[in-house]
Amino acid sequence: MLISEPQLRLFTQNIFLAMGCSEVHASLAADVLLKSDLRGIDSHGVARLSGYIRLWEKQRINPTPNIRIIHETATTATIDGDAGLGLVIAPFAMQVAIDKAKVYGSGWVSVRNSNHFGIAGYHALMAVEQDMIGFAMTNASPLVAPTFSGERLLGTNPMCYAFPAGKYPPVIVDMATSAAANGKLEIAQRSGKQVPEGWIQDQQGNPTTDPHALKAGGALLPLGSDREHGSHKGFGLSATVDILSGVLSGAGFGPWVPPFVSFLESPVNPPGQGIGHFLGAMRVDGFRPADAFKSDMDIWIERFKSASTIDPNQKVIIPGEPELEAELDRMQNGIPLVDAVAKDLNELAVKMGLKPLTE
């Protein structure tokens, strides 16, 4: 089923309004979710809307947060999100980073007491629109086992780096630090297929191809999959995200990051509050004239796009390129919703006293 972008946006906005968000917050939260659906990252868009609502029902999301800076220097700040939607807290934090970068060249903000912030790329792109380089990362509830560990201690902890270019679209590296995203596992679970070895381990820590092994007490593996192929590097990257987002801000970290799902309780006596994020912006012209940088970015992109390839039909993909193609297509032709998500949204509308998305 295809839904037009304006229709899905209005629906999403109304759900957030019904939750008690201000108009500004509802519109911003919808914008972050829609950006994900537009860019083809279906796992992080409106498919999660009912999850946010369930957390709100359990009073784990505050619809009217007092988001505030609790510590700062000229170019650094820590923000307390007051248990609000990460979808509005992270853009607030990135704006603080951008404002500092405008004056001092760079700005860096660590966030505590937040919730799931949608796609990291949304926030990093806010910097790119100002001719800045954008950084965005977040910790997440534990699903990943560090190298040699039998237990889950880290989230899929994504990191995003975004760079403006000249005549080409921005280069956007936006990636989970695990070998495979949880969404890919869920697809395999639904379709009853096996997954490649190197994505997950079972409860005893053995390699497995059974996608249900995660829910049965197994764990996702860090990028690199096993020690021989560099899983200690994926673990190191995930640790970096956890420390910058969680330890630096005073949020939960490691196994104490609260779960996104409402049926799991939050950890008892966590060392910090809520989920943590880390956002940064650096002015390109803090290093060299923006035009010179952008024209070299164009050279970089052209050289990689024109690389000789193994398969003549499979070009090298510039990071961010497929997502932009999806966005242009879906703005024009509408956003595809799988039946399960459409049904979920309609049920949500009923619960919130709104008109269903589809009849």
Place this chain on the structure above:
Amino acid sequence: MLISEPQLRLFTQNIFLAMGCSEVHASLAADVLLKSDLRGIDSHGVARLSGYIRLWEKQRINPTPNIRIIHETATTATIDGDAGLGLVIAPFAMQVAIDKAKVYGSGWVSVRNSNHFGIAGYHALMAVEQDMIGFAMTNASPLVAPTFSGERLLGTNPMCYAFPAGKYPPVIVDMATSAAANGKLEIAQRSGKQVPEGWIQDQQGNPTTDPHALKAGGALLPLGSDREHGSHKGFGLSATVDILSGVLSGAGFGPWVPPFVSFLESPVNPPGQGIGHFLGAMRVDGFRPADAFKSDMDIWIERFKSASTIDPNQKVIIPGEPELEAELDRMQNGIPLVDAVAKDLNELAVKMGLKPLTE
């Protein structure tokens, strides 16, 4: 053969002095190389000394560089290394970042016209000693093929993040963004062993376990090894390092990064000058009191160290821990040199008119 740290340091310093470096630069360059040997990263220490000398003989390393800031804001700067040793340029750049961070909370420096900078960890640790978080990365000559590419377009482009802790040593994530480091391949080449699938591809882009395939026109693979296991993520990380180090500074980037080895010519008409680095420092107390951060880092470290493990004899390794253990051991007991490196250093001494390291 075991050589004491002071003996190897003095020898190394004298080589740099004989090359024409100032006493301050010779001492600093020796310090960076020795740190690598002490920390057990034998591929980046004195084993490279003759390589630096050969580049100097070809006039590709300037022993008396005029290292200078060519562009800056309050918290950002670009430095031209004047074709000097990266071993002295990178510490200069990190000091600029630290000085900016002292005043404004953070400092970020991109470097062009440099050479190989040794281990990234050395530079990042300079920030940690000031209760700051340290970032260090560098691009390098092309050995790695992006996902789907049949040609090498990126270096092993390492990234390092270093965090101070309280009663425990700092957490130091210092990693090549390729699946395996070139040094590991060289060990397999010397011993005539096959390497695991997922480290390299051959000239046609096929998976191979032959360690000689790299020299025969093949390529190292990005972290993740293949598309199914996330090699596009390793490619994205390597691209990030290349852009922050090369494009942002005006250094060479992608396939135009000059080779470390003197027998390969530098690329013709490169879009930038020399090798590029990127260094950064953020004050911990720009985000929260340093003591609070450090005591939470201790909790983080203790939780990961005490994780239940798959094999009871193999604990989870905290990033940076094995290197510190090596350093303590080698400071006490001396630095092991393999015969080939000892022979190489003795020949180097003769060439430079110095006393050999060993008789």
